[in-house]
Amino acid sequence: MISLLSANAELIITIVKIALLLFIVLTVNAYLTWFERKVVAHMQSRWGPHRVGPHGLLQPLADGVKFLFKEDPTPAGVDKFVYYLAPLLALSLALTSIAIIPFGPEPLHLFGHDIYLGIAPLNLNIGILALFAITALGVYGVALAGWSSNSKYPLLGGLRSSAQMVSYELALTMSVVGVLLMAGSFNLRDIINAQASHPERGLLGWNVWPQILGFFCFFTAAVAETNRVPFDLPEAESELVAGFHTEYASFKFAMFFIAEYTSMITVSCLCTIMFFGGWLSPFPASWTFTHYVPSLILIPAGLWVIWDGLRYETVFGRMVLPGVGSVITLLGALFVALPDVNNFIQGPFWLLSKILGFLFVYVWMRGTLPRFRYDQLMAFGWKLLLPVSIVNVIITSFVILMWGKK
């Protein structure tokens, strides 16, 4: 038994990693809906969800249960095979793309194995290309859902989605070429390490400064690829009822929803890795005292949650919130007490905070921007984003040719 375990250690580690990552991503997805509803609500001077659990924190759970127990009718005249395939395709491809993302620089030493954070192998030389390949297939989920529903609004949504994806994929791919030229590699780890070549510059060494045009094009095209506001024409509710998922109910609808939120996370990861230094700290490397920043954020946050919980209006809240708060505070204190652990969590901490920042930008845009008109969308993609990203590639290659890489 032991020998069998050690012989297949790599396989077992990978399977455990996949299960863990799936669990984390799905939980984050659920709380992302809560986060989005809360943030948008506060932008519009509302409270957002606040009935289920303290601060509405159990709302995602209630939503999940509701999705599971809703009636799931299949409309008449749908193409059964494709109708069932579409949500499955959307969800599985969105979840697969997370596997390519590396989440930390240092391996974890457990049971005599070096366990790196992230599922893909370290030397995956086509990292970013593999991600683009998976997202390129992701459009079929939406397009096929629209077609197979045998209904006119979903069909229009599916058509819009495939046209939008084809138009914005070019700009998306072209806009990262500058970054790839500067790093000289497709590997996501190499791209991050290339931004660390001047450790004393801190956040000034990140790709976003020389590649500001590329970042603008990439983020815009990526938002369009994930069908989010202001590019959510495939599901524009004021025009198309609910767009491509009009005829889907219950958990099949939830699958589209999870797929959309997962691709939001993937895009935030990519923006962070390509342009914002991935897991690199924004401070110069010699400022070792900045290693206490995670604790400095976690301890006050935990104390605030305890204080807020003790005077919460429901008994349940008075019981749960202080518990959660003390866990957060203890975590912060643990990082101060154990320097090894503190060093290890620096990379993941900065990566996750930057990802959270981008997720907030996503929600912020949804609360702020109106939807594009269809012709504006096409003109924006073809006449602005694509030329700008091509110009960016030309400028970058000339600069590298003239003055070398650094």
Next chain:
Amino acid sequence: MTAQLVVFFALAALAVIGAVSLILQKHPIHSALSLIVVMVALAGLYLLMGAEFVAAVQIIVYGGAIMVLFVFVIMLLNAGVEEHTSISKMAGIPGLLLVVALAGFVAATIAKSGASVQAATQTGMLSSTKGISEMVFKDFVYPFELTSFLILVAILGATVLAQREKS
């Protein structure tokens, strides 16, 4: 049988099944889906040979861009179920002969050049991104640029033909 061989036969079987289903399906969308299966299975085969770059590009270009366009056009035209006509005898017998001839030709080529195929997988030159870009942009730069020029001309031609005349 090694694990690689198992994966190879699984992917090859998937590709062949996809190709057969592409012909037998009655609805254009189902045919397009079958073609996507073929493309992805081929990408898997490239990956198995160590040609990572080619595999990724295969999915991005064929699986993604081109097939999305196919699906888009089929959806836009709202193409329905195909009507099948009985095969004419003229097409049947010569067609069968041609299939046998083609299969024989392919088999003979594979049997003859089996050794060189092996060599190509071992050099690794073709598989790396660097190797491919050096070949395309150094050794074969003129044919490459000429081909892209040809494609540009075709795009312009299609645009001109499709444009309505302004009176």
